[in-house]
Amino acid sequence: MTNNLAQIQKDITDTVSTKITELEKTGLQLPKNYNAQNALKAAFFTLNETMTRDKKPVLVACDKASIANTLLDMVTQGLSPAKNQCYFIPYGTKLQMQRSYFGTVAVLKRLNDIADVKAEVIHQGDEFEIGSNQDMETVVSKFVPKFENLDNELVGAFAIIKRTDGQLDYTIMTKKQIDKSWAQTRQRNNQVQKNFGDEMAKRTVLNRAAKMYINTSDDSDLLTDAINRTTSNEFDDDNEIRKDVTPKEEKAKDILKEALAEPKEKQVEKQEEATQQTETVEEQQANDNQESEVSDNAKQEELFDHFGMPVDGE
Secondary structure, eight states, rough: HHHHHHHHHHHHHHHHHHHHHHHTTTTTOOOOOOOOHHHHHHHHHHHHHOOTTSSSSSHHHHOOHHHHHHHHHHTTTTTOGGGTEEEEETTTTEEEEEEEEHHHEEEHHHTTTTTEEEEEEETTTOEEEEEOTTTOEEEEEEEEEGGGGGSHHHSEEEEEEEETTEEEEEEEEHHHHHHHHHHHSSSHHHHHHTTTTTHHHHHHHHHHHHHHHHHHHOOHHHHHHHHHHHHHHHHHSSSSSSOOOOOOHHHHHHHHHHHSSSSSSHHHHHHHHHHHHHHHHEEEHHHHHHHHHHHHHOOOOHHHHHTOOOOOOO
């Protein structure tokens, strides 16, 4: 197995390195002080420790083409897993990369007209006000976080992008909007979002802020494509088909409401159907929690490290 993995790593490295050389000849510019070969070595170190849900090494379970494309996207964006800027997640036989908060900051700073970026979270009790500037754009007019509020409920987040001309652009999200975004992610890290909600919220609002800049920048199309592809790996809302995220419990309640307007025999039938759905949901949730606890434990340590947080749950 070890020799097989080594050969797979060599084949993929050769493929990616050759492609990078070709792209550099056609205008691809990697960040200064970014060593693509070192980033690839760090990526394979991570991939060698990454398993699928059925405990198979991703280098064996995922096809070589998807691994090579994922690593090429990583290099194009100038990211490195050694700096906790990205992580890899297998979906069936396909490997995909997702950026961490640190990775999105690094990518945005690569754009020519951006000087700095950051994101902040708002807790219950913090002083927070918004307004508008002379161009009728929404701005944060006041933000006073307080130490005693750090453990309070998260109520929102905002990102600030500072342009090279000094202009500040704000993106603001309420907790409801953040929850909706999390509900549409392909990777349902509920425990991650619960235990490290602040970091996840920063990442979410920064990704939203990045969309406009990435797609309107004058930078390389190769960079833009790689950034967009990595973002769409995580969010189903980039697709044309929207997910139905209505909780199943609510659908069961709707069945009962509809039954009120029908004959009694129909009401009994509807009530039984709603009860059955609710019981099925509860049973499924219990199974999911048990399944999630087993599968997520294998993935938790890696995910936590990518957010630069202590390994004690995310």
